[in-house]
Amino acid sequence: MMAETGNNRVQGWRPAATLLAVAVAYYVGAQLGFILRFPPTTPSVLWPPNSILTATLLLTPVRRWWLYLLAALPAHLAAELPVLPPLLVFGLFATNCAEALVAAAGLRWLSDAPTRFDTLPRMAVFVLVGALAAPFVSSFPDAALVTAIQGESYSFVWRTRFFSNVLASLTIVPAVVMAVRNGLPNLRAAAPHRHLEAGLLASGLFLASMGQFGNPSEFGLGLPAELSAPVAVLLPFLLWSAVRFGPGGLSVCLVATALLAVVAGTGESGIFVTQRAAEAVLSLQILLSTMAIPLMCLAAVIEERRQASEALATRLRLEEMLSRLSAAFVHLPSTEMHRALDEWLGRLGEHMGLDCVVIAEYSRTAADELVVRAWAPSEPVKPQTVACREVRWADDQLRQRQTIAVRDVGDLPPHAHAERLMFRLYGIRSCIVVPLEAGERVLGGLAVATTSADRALREPFSGWLRLVAEVFASALERTAMEDALRASEGMKSAILSSLSNGVAVLDSDGTIVAVSQSWTIEGATVGSNYVTAWRETARAGASHGSDAAAGIAAVLARERDSFAFEYTARDPTAERWYSMVVVPLNQPDGGAVISHTDVTERKRAEVNAQRSRQELAHFTRVSTMGALAASLAHELNQPLAAILSNAQAARRFLDAARPDLGEIRSILSDIVEDDKRAGKVIEGLRELLRKGETEVELLDLNALIRDVVKLLGSDALIRRVRMHLDVAAEPLIVAGDRIQLQQVVLNLLVNAMDAMADCPTEERVVSVQTELCDGQTARVSVQDAGPGILTGQHDLLFEPFYTTKPTGMGMGLSISRSIMEAHGGLIWATNNPARGATFSFAMPIRNGTAT
Amino acid sequence: MSRNGARIIVVDDDISVRRALSRLLISAGYQAQTFESVRDLLMNGELGRTACVIVDVRMPGPGGLELQEILSQVPVPIPIIFITGNPDVPTAVKAMKAGAVDFLSKPFSEEELFGAVERALALRSASTDQRRMAHRRR
Numbered sequence: 001m002m003a004e005t006g007n008n009r010v011q012g013w014r015p016a017a018t019l020l021a022v023a024v025a026y027y028v029g030a031q032l033g034f035i036l037r038f039p040p041t042t043p044s045v046l047w048p049p050n051s052i053l054t055a056t057l058l059l060t061p062v063r064r065w066w067l068y069l070l071a072a073l074p075a076h077l078a079a080e081l082p083v084l085p086p087l088l089v090f091g092l093f094a095t096n097c098a099e100a101l102v103a104a105a106g107l108r109w110l111s112d113a114p115t116r117f118d119t120l121p122r123m124a125v126f127v128l129v130g131a132l133a134a135p136f137v138s139s140f141p142d143a144a145l146v147t148a149i150q151g152e153s154y155s156f157v158w159r160t161r162f163f164s165n166v167l168a169s170l171t172i173v174p175a176v177v178m179a180v181r182n183g184l185p186n187l188r189a190a191a192p193h194r195h196l197e198a199g200l201l202a203s204g205l206f207l208a209s210m211g212q213f214g215n216p217s218e219f220g221l222g223l224p225a226e227l228s229a230p231v232a233v234l235l236p237f238l239l240w241s242a243v244r245f246g247p248g249g250l251s252v253c254l255v256a257t258a259l260l261a262v263v264a265g266t267g268e269s270g271i272f273v274t275q276r277a278a279e280a281v282l283s284l285q286i287l288l289s290t291m292a293i294p295l296m297c298l299a300a301v302i303e304e305r306r307q308a309s310e311a312l313a314t315r316l317r318l319e320e321m322l323s324r325l326s327a328a329f330v331h332l333p334s335t336e337m338h339r340a341l342d343e344w345l346g347r348l349g350e351h352m353g354l355d356c357v358v359i360a361e362y363s364r365t366a367a368d369e370l371v372v373r374a375w376a377p378s379e380p381v382k383p384q385t386v387a388c389r390e391v392r393w394a395d396d397q398l399r400q401r402q403t404i405a406v407r408d409v410g411d412l413p414p415h416a417h418a419e420r421l422m423f424r425l426y427g428i429r430s431c432i433v434v435p436l437e438a439g440e441r442v443l444g445g446l447a448v449a450t451t452s453a454d455r456a457l458r459e460p461f462s463g464w465l466r467l468v469a470e471v472f473a474s475a476l477e478r479t480a481m482e483d484a485l486r487a488s489e490g491m492k493s494a495i496l497s498s499l500s501n502g503v504a505v506l507d508s509d510g511t512i513v514a515v516s517q518s519w520t521i522e523g524a525t526v527g528s529n530y531v532t533a534w535r536e537t538a539r540a541g542a543s544h545g546s547d548a549a550a551g552i553a554a555v556l557a558r559e560r561d562s563f564a565f566e567y568t569a570r571d572p573t574a575e576r577w578y579s580m581v582v583v584p585l586n587q588p589d590g591g592a593v594i595s596h597t598d599v600t601e602r603k604r605a606e607v608n609a610q611r612s613r614q615e616l617a618h619f620t621r622v623s624t625m626g627a628l629a630a631s632l633a634h635e636l637n638q639p640l641a642a643i644l645s646n647a648q649a650a651r652r653f654l655d656a657a658r659p660d661l662g663e664i665r666s667i668l669s670d671i672v673e674d675d676k677r678a679g680k681v682i683e684g685l686r687e688l689l690r691k692g693e694t695e696v697e698l699l700d701l702n703a704l705i706r707d708v709v710k711l712l713g714s715d716a717l718i719r720r721v722r723m724h725l726d727v728a729a730e731p732l733i734v735a736g737d738r739i740q741l742q743q744v745v746l747n748l749l750v751n752a753m754d755a756m757a758d759c760p761t762e763e764r765v766v767s768v769q770t771e772l773c774d775g776q777t778a779r780v781s782v783q784d785a786g787p788g789i790l791t792g793q794h795d796l797l798f799e800p801f802y803t804t805k806p807t808g809m810g811m812g813l814s815i816s817r818s819i820m821e822a823h824g825g826l827i828w829a830t831n832n833p834a835r836g837a838t839f840s841f842a843m844p845i846r847n848g849t850a851t
Numbered sequence: 852m853s854r855n856g857a858r859i860i861v862v863d864d865d866i867s868v869r870r871a872l873s874r875l876l877i878s879a880g881y882q883a884q885t886f887e888s889v890r891d892l893l894m895n896g897e898l899g900r901t902a903c904v905i906v907d908v909r910m911p912g913p914g915g916l917e918l919q920e921i922l923s924q925v926p927v928p929i930p931i932i933f934i935t936g937n938p939d940v941p942t943a944v945k946a947m948k949a950g951a952v953d954f955l956s957k958p959f960s961e962e963e964l965f966g967a968v969e970r971a972l973a974l975r976s977a978s979t980d981q982r983r984m985a986h987r988r989r
Binding site for chain 1: 865867868870871872874875877878879909910911934935936937956957958959960961964
């Protein structure tokens with residue numbers, strides 16, 4: 001805030017001072033002009049006020065011109081009113097202003113840099129428009145005014161005014177403009193020998209002028225003949241100034257010479273003594289003016305050449321710097337990068353005479369941060385982190401790839417608060433920031449700054465800076481890429497070493513190029529060929545070796561997307577299981593990644609799980625059989641009873657006197673039949689109780705269900721349950737384990753009968769239906785008329801240990817479900833619309849006939 | 852009622868059992884008539900000249916117990932021998948309480964069977980004598 005108000009005060013004070021300075025200069029100039037006047041006539045020999053006005057208008061913005069012209073008015077009145085009639089005074093002010101306006105406007109319009117006189121075209125425009133055309137045009141009304149009011153000779157007045165103004169314009173305007181623009185800093189920056197040279201030139205010029213113009217009488221005699229003499233004496237000094245001090249030095253010398261000549265010409269009293277002397281001064285006026293024009297042009301040409309050679313030298317220096325910079329960074333390892341950056345920031349700053357060089361890099365870890373490395377004379381570079389939002393304006397410019405060129409703190413836009421504060425803090429005067437671009441991305445920015453106005457950074461410099469930025473940007477990008485590569489290498493090796501299963505990377509020939517720490521496959525180390533290793537295993541007698549070799553080879557040849565393989569290997573103590581997965585390596589050269597896992601534990605667990613599943617299934621079967629025991633006893637007792645009775649009857653028949661052998665034969669064949677029948681019951685029972693491996697075969701579900709229903713027939717009888725069997729017309733061939741499927745059906749039937757234990761006898765009906773659905777699925781439904789499934793229990797039904805029976809274990813349906821899942825089938829339950837539930841299972845149909 | 856010629860009815864749904872029993876009874880000198888169900892017996896049998904009935908406890912349709920109940924309605928009770936392949940105590944108790952002669956578990960020996968039949972025949976003749984005496988007293 002303090003800085004803001006201070007700045008406003010400075011800004012408010014400056015124009016006022018300028019206005020005052022303009023007024024004072026105008027007044028002094030006018031007084032000088034009056035002194036240098038021919039007594040009876042109005043026009044002056046040298047009239048500086050108009051030139052002062054022209055210089056002022058050239059140095060100020062057009063919108064303020066009226067203010068400066070207005071400031072000159074009081075000075076004009078103060079100087080002229082005591083001498084001239086008021087009407088003439090106002091008229092002359094108008095013509096003076098007109099001249100200044102014509103000159104300033106013409107120069108602004110026609111010249112590319114109206115306040116600079118450093119090239120021939122600029123100087124030519126100035127001479128033609130500012131020094132000749134403007135006085136020429138404005139002298140007509142001026143002379144007319146003076147003639148009308150004072151009654152003087154029109155041609156004399158016009159001529160005198162024109163030449164005096166031309167001389168004043170030629171000498172004063174460049175002198176004032178250049179002095180105001182950069183006179184003081186140039187003077188301060190100049191070396192002592194330049195001061196000495198300027199002193200010598202000034203005293204030489206003074207002596208020469210005095211020597212020539214010092215004696216008016218002598219000077220006054222035979223002027224035309226002697227005119228060449230002062231020119232000859234003065235010319236070396238003027239040339240000296242033009243060659244050594246440029247247009248600025250020349251114009252100062254010309255002003256001095258003109259003043260000296262005119263002052264000398266006017267005599268001690270300050271008034272031209274004779275008309276003839278006046279004529280001589282007039283001639284001198286013309287002489288000086290005509291001499292000034294080529295001299296000014298010469299000075300401009302020399303200045304142009306000097307600037308060009310200076311620019312060339314600077315350019316060469318910059319180019320040299322750039323090539324050294326490129327050479328330094330081109331092969332630099334990324335680890336050295338930032339140290340080298342810091343060093344080169346300093347070199348750049350020192351060689352270019354900069355006060356601050358900064359490289360700001362967008363953080364790789366946080367996108368909204370800048371890592372700033374700033375160099376300042378005698379200050380070590382120290383990286384700092386700056387949040388992007390703190391320098392939002394500059395950040396935006398950089399991200400839009402804009403070069404920021406700030407000549408003065410006032411050039412910063414109003415919202416660039418943080419940047420302005422930094423300018424104040426570090427005393428920065430001018431600054432250029434170029435983006436560090438790498439392809440589409442902006443990596444950061446490179447900034448250079450100066451703290452003094454006389455070393456303001458020029459436009460061409462920013463072009464060069466962009467080249468420097470390019471070198472830095474490519475170096476930084478390379479660093480980033482190398483770091484990323486190193487990080488990815490590190491990550492890769494970390495991943496490889498952290499893997500618990502053995503991983504090997506193969507090249508396209510099958511040679512192992514990298515392995516994880518856990519890779520412990522015998523005879524397969526880095527450098528050996530893995531495919532060959534498997535082929536050797538095959539040759540040694542392992543039947544799976546050739547399959548493995550072929551699978552890996554197929555993946556390497558890109559014939560397969562992946563290859564998974566399980567095999568057993570006998571280690572000294574026990575048989576072990578391994579699983580191998582081969583996937584192609586996704587890179588141009590091809591190759592593959594082998595993942596090798598010891599799955600022995602998993603396999604053992606699987607075998608154990610299967611065994612316990614089988615045991616459990618067996619157990620449930622046995623317990624189901626327990627429930628069926630009564631029924632089975634009946635089933636068995638029936639033939640046994642028949643056999644016993646038949647046998648006893650036969651014995652009795654044989655005891656008879658004449659045994660009926662036909663009857664006995666019939667009895668014996670009945671006995672055989674009943675024995676077979678009992679045997680079948682026992683066989684079926686044994687099959688159900690068998691504990692064993694799964695045996696998948698093709699079987700007809702219809703037949704299977706008939707068998708089970710038959711087996712349960714007597715149980716149903718005992719329980720007073722009627723069984724309805726409705727089988728599909730066509731055989732339902734499925735692939736499965738007979739016993740397991742029997743178990744499912746048995747379980748559903750027993751459950752159905754259990755469900756109806758509390759129902760009236762006449763309602764106890766179990767309907768078993770088999771059907772072929774959509775030609776691909778066999779469906780079996782068992783419908784009862786019991787209480788049905790309780791609401792919300794559907795999901796629990798098939799869970800282990802879910803039971804509604806007082807003595808149930810809750811495993812039957814759970815096992816049925818796992819059996820169905822193992823057969824690629826489904827089992828589910830629904831409530832019937834009227835009463836009871838229907839349990840169904842479905843499994844895929846196979847082609848073929850039952851075995 | 853002599854052993855020879857006594858008419859015994861066998862009701863069992865299992866044809867093997869029926870045939871074997873009828874043979875055994877015939878071999879011992881009885882007359883045997885078999886039925887495959889209670890309904891068959893009631894529709895086609897002649898209970899009046901029957902010495903005793905051997906019936907399976909459980910059959911499709913009405914079983915032995917139902918038959919026992921029906922036969923208890925007739926004026927001269929016909930002795931009943933129950934046979935079963937799946938003996939259970941409650942049924943046996945129920946049958947015996949209702950006046951069954953015996954409750955035999957399959958498979959049973961000829962001695963068991965004939966013992967029961969003899970008791971039945973004795974029961975039958977005793978009850979016939981009682982009826983005759985009562986008739987005479989009247």
